[in-house]
Amino acid sequence: MKALDELTFDNRFARLGDAFSTSVLPDPIDNPRLVVASDGAMALLDLEPTEAHSPVFAQLFSGHKLWAEAQPRAMVYSGHQFGGYSPRLGDGRGLLLGEVYNDAGEHWDLHLKGAGLTPYSRMGDGRAVLRSSIREFLASEALHALGIPTSRALCVIGSDTPVWRETQERAAMVLRLAPSHIRFGHFEYFYYTKQPEQAKVLGEHVLAMHFPECLEQPEPYLAMFRAIVERNAELIAKWQAYGFCHGVMNTDNMSILGITFDFGPFAFLDDFDANFICNHSDDQGRYSFSNQVPIAHWNLSALAQALTPFINVQALRETLELFLPLYEAHYLDLMRRRLGLAQGEDSDKALIEDLLRLMQNSSVDYNLFLRRLGDQPAAQAVATLRDDFIDRDGFDHWSARYLQRLAVQGDDPERTARMHAVNPLYLLRNYLAQNAIDAAQQGDYEEVRRLHNVLTRPFDEQPGMQAYAQRPPEWGKHLEISCSS
Ligand code: AMP
Ligand code: MG
Numbered sequence: 001m002k003a004l005d006e007l008t009f010d011n012r013f014a015r016l017g018d019a020f021s022t023s024v025l026p027d028p029i030d031n032p033r034l035v036v037a038s039d040g041a042m043a044l045l046d047l048e049p050t051e052a053h054s055p056v057f058a059q060l061f062s063g064h065k066l067w068a069e070a071q072p073r074a075m076v077y078s079g080h081q082f083g084g085y086s087p088r089l090g091d092g093r094g095l096l097l098g099e100v101y102n103d104a105g106e107h108w109d110l111h112l113k114g115a116g117l118t119p120y121s122r123m124g125d126g127r128a129v130l131r132s133s134i135r136e137f138l139a140s141e142a143l144h145a146l147g148i149p150t151s152r153a154l155c156v157i158g159s160d161t162p163v164w165r166e167t168q169e170r171a172a173m174v175l176r177l178a179p180s181h182i183r184f185g186h187f188e189y190f191y192y193t194k195q196p197e198q199a200k201v202l203g204e205h206v207l208a209m210h211f212p213e214c215l216e217q218p219e220p221y222l223a224m225f226r227a228i229v230e231r232n233a234e235l236i237a238k239w240q241a242y243g244f245c246h247g248v249m250n251t252d253n254m255s256i257l258g259i260t261f262d263f264g265p266f267a268f269l270d271d272f273d274a275n276f277i278c279n280h281s282d283d284q285g286r287y288s289f290s291n292q293v294p295i296a297h298w299n300l301s302a303l304a305q306a307l308t309p310f311i312n313v314q315a316l317r318e319t320l321e322l323f324l325p326l327y328e329a330h331y332l333d334l335m336r337r338r339l340g341l342a343q344g345e346d347s348d349k350a351l352i353e354d355l356l357r358l359m360q361n362s363s364v365d366y367n368l369f370l371r372r373l374g375d376q377p378a379a380q381a382v383a384t385l386r387d388d389f390i391d392r393d394g395f396d397h398w399s400a401r402y403l404q405r406l407a408v409q410g411d412d413p414e415r416t417a418r419m420h421a422v423n424p425l426y427l428l429r430n431y432l433a434q435n436a437i438d439a440a441q442q443g444d445y446e447e448v449r450r451l452h453n454v455l456t457r458p459f460d461e462q463p464g465m466q467a468y469a470q471r472p473p474e475w476g477k478h479l480e481i482s483c484s485s
Helices: 039-044 049-053 055-060 130-146 184-192 196-210 212-216 220-242 292-306 313-320 323-339 348-362 366-373 378-388 392-409 415-420 430-441 446-455
Strands: 021-023 033-037 073-075 079-081 084-086 094-101 107-113 152-164 168-178
Touching (some): 033 055, 039 049, 039 152, 079 184, 130 152, 130 168, 130 430, 130 446, 184 196, 184 292, 220 292, 323 348, 323 415, 348 392, 366 378, 366 415, 378 392, 430 446
Antiparallel strands (some): 033 152, 073 094, 094 107, 152 168
16 A cells, blocks of 8 residues: 555656647645545555545645645547537646556556646636536446546645636546546547548557557457547447446547446436436437437447558448447346346347336336346335336236246245346435535535445445435436536
């Protein structure tokens, strides 16, 4: 375990030079204080959890202090936003402070979001508000605990610095950790600005740092693209299986590592709704819940376009075609486990789709239903859950198929334990995040910390925490999460 001043830096991305990022110092926020820190994320840097409470911690992650070896840089990228190409984006309010390697030899990017103006800030103020910083922190740590690949969050630091959104709010900073902050949009930037040499430097960097196993393949770039397709297929399968809606799947928010990245107006489904749109600026529903699958495929094809200088087009097309079957295999596998089905059968897809349709028509809480299905032996569980459905006949018909399917499997004394290990009791519901944010905006951080704690063990029933395992109240179902964060 280390103290804060013992971190070891090795700033590999910064060394790529000024074509890739610009040196910018963080602009400090006033009266910084710790809102919340993640012990799990601290451990990734070998940091003692108690370090979060040292005064220097809040200073380091609010722009007041820097390690001598840090080299804060704003990265340049571009990307397709809502289907249209934006030629120049970049870190408008975030800085890559440096890369730290831990005792296990893993590298972690330290990225400070809300750190002030950069050359890429465009019309923005370079700041992040407390509300969105808490949402990013909670979401990163909650997704990780569910087993969904994601960037991590070390801490949120609050301040007195005023910022204007729809109303006046307070600035905060969130320290994000990821093995890389390289997005699809990085490759698009060098492709569309016709900088083939720089594109190659980026490609070689990504291969060497993040896909070294691909260097042994006859066509390293193709192997890397395939790995990116595979990782994204698995990621999106997990989002769909757990009801996670990202909200802004622009190619600049897609990580080359296939991790959940850049949290904005995201939401977990409460009632199952395939057409759910969590981003209320998304008028067309481009990023609706069910569209996440074809959109991920579309985003991968945008990346493929940017990789055409390195890979034969036919090979790219064939690799892209792997996405949907890979996605479906992962999705079905996870959904089977969530339903407690041991082996796969051809009819599983229809069994799952029919259940989702019934849930949709009766506004059934998606994740709670699956949790409760594992609470009791299957016949009793479906008899209890039946009351949640308006179409009782439809549900009875589905239950009969489900029970028959389980009968083939035989008795399963471990059923509850196996199902509960994949079906969370606690979820980051929007209204829970909102309650924590409301308290934090009044200066009370206890609720953020409590919620974070509960969400780090989403599958384990925790005494006294029943309030976090309920359906949302009516007011909490229709929260409009602002995109201006
Ligand atoms: P996002 O929609 O948050 O993924 O952001 C899209 C682009 O806008 C990125 O280049 C961000 O860095 C930039 N950006 C978002 N919010 C701000 C802000 N408040 N100030 C400056 N740039 C921002
Ligand atoms: Mg973004």
